[in-house]
Structure formats: C-alpha cells, structure tokens
Amino acid sequence: MLVKDNHTRLEWAEVAAHIAEKMYPSADKITLINYNLSAHKKSALYELFTPERARAIIEKIEFLNTPKHGSWLNIAECELSVLTRQVVNGRISSKDEMIKKVTNWYETRNKNISKVDWQFTTQDARIKLKRLYPTLKP
Numbered sequence: 001m002l003v004k005d006n007h008t009r010l011e012w013a014e015v016a017a018h019i020a021e022k023m024y025p026s027a028d029k030i031t032l033i034n035y036n037l038s039a040h041k042k043s044a045l046y047e048l049f050t051p052e053r054a055r056a057i058i059e060k061i062e063f064l065n066t067p068k069h070g071s072w073l074n075i076a077e078c079e080l081s082v083l084t085r086q087v088v089n090g091r092i093s094s095k096d097e098m099i100k101k102v103t104n105w106y107e108t109r110n111k112n113i114s115k116v117d118w119q120f121t122t123q124d125a126r127i128k129l130k131r132l133y134p135t136l137k138p
Contacts, residue, residue: 001103003095007037009044016045020057031062033076040065075116 002018004011016032024030034040042063045054066076087105092098 001099001106003099007039009039009041010048012037012039012041013044013048016061017049017053017057020060027060029062030060031064033064033066035066035076078116 002015002022004015019032020027020030040063042054042058045057048054049057083102083105087101088098092101
C-alpha cells in the first residue's frame with residue numbers, strides 16, 4: 001500500500017505508477033477512476049519519470065474521471081463509505097495503524113470479490129437527475 005501525506009500532481013503520478021508497476025504489474029489494462037481534481041493530470045507522469053516510463057504507465061492505465069455533477073453516483077464513493085463504516089469507526093492512533101487496517105480491509109474485500117449491489121436504474125436517474133440528461137427529440 002502506498003500512502004501520501006499530500007495530494008499534489010506529482011504525488012498523484014507516484015500513486016499511478018505504484019498501481020501500474022507494483023500493485024498490478026501483470027495486468028494488461030487497469031481502469032483508474034479519478035475524482036475531478038486539477039492534480040489528476042497525465043502530464044505529471046512526464047514531469048516525474050522518463051518519457052518512456054511515463055508512456056508505459058499511460059498505456060497501461062485507462063483513466064476515467066467522475067462526472068463534475070452528480071459524482072455521488074460514483075461506485076468508488078460507495079466503497080469509501082463502506083471503508084469508513086468498517087474500518088475508520090473510531091480514533092486511529094497513527095498513520096501506520098491506519099495503513100495496516102486499510103490494507104487488511106481491502107485485501108479481504110479483494111479476496112472475497114466484494115461487489116456493490118447498485119439499484120439506481122437509468123430510468124430513475126433520468127427522473128431524479130433530469131437536468132443532467134439531454135432531452136431527445138424524435
């Protein structure tokens with residue numbers, strides 16, 4: 001697990017590299033869902049690494065950004081809610097303890113192939129979020 005104290009573009013690039021090279025080195029393609037932050041820029045990989053290494057990371061990762069509006073629909077936020085309820089349910093005394101708890105949590109969830117049972121249908125979304133959906137004219 002890689003934990004950073006700040007959220008700069010260069011630290012984001014380190015995390016992207018860690019995911020591609022250390023966590024999933026044998027994966028053909030990794031889908032990384034980013035929250036819409038100015039720090040989440042592929043160009044940061046070129047600032048931090050050689051052009052060849054940056055390009056290899058970019059080719060391995062499919063970068064997806066959450067929508068600017070209605071991002072609460074993001075499944076990742078559901079996972080963070082589960083993490084908060086199951087792990088961060090009280091005071092944690094140190095960064096090392098937090099890393100250990102979160103690592104144990106995600107390893108267990110990955111081993112058990114935990115899934116999200118998403119029940120918000122497209123039809124419901126079109127009603128509740130009608131301002132985000134275009135009106136199609138016949």
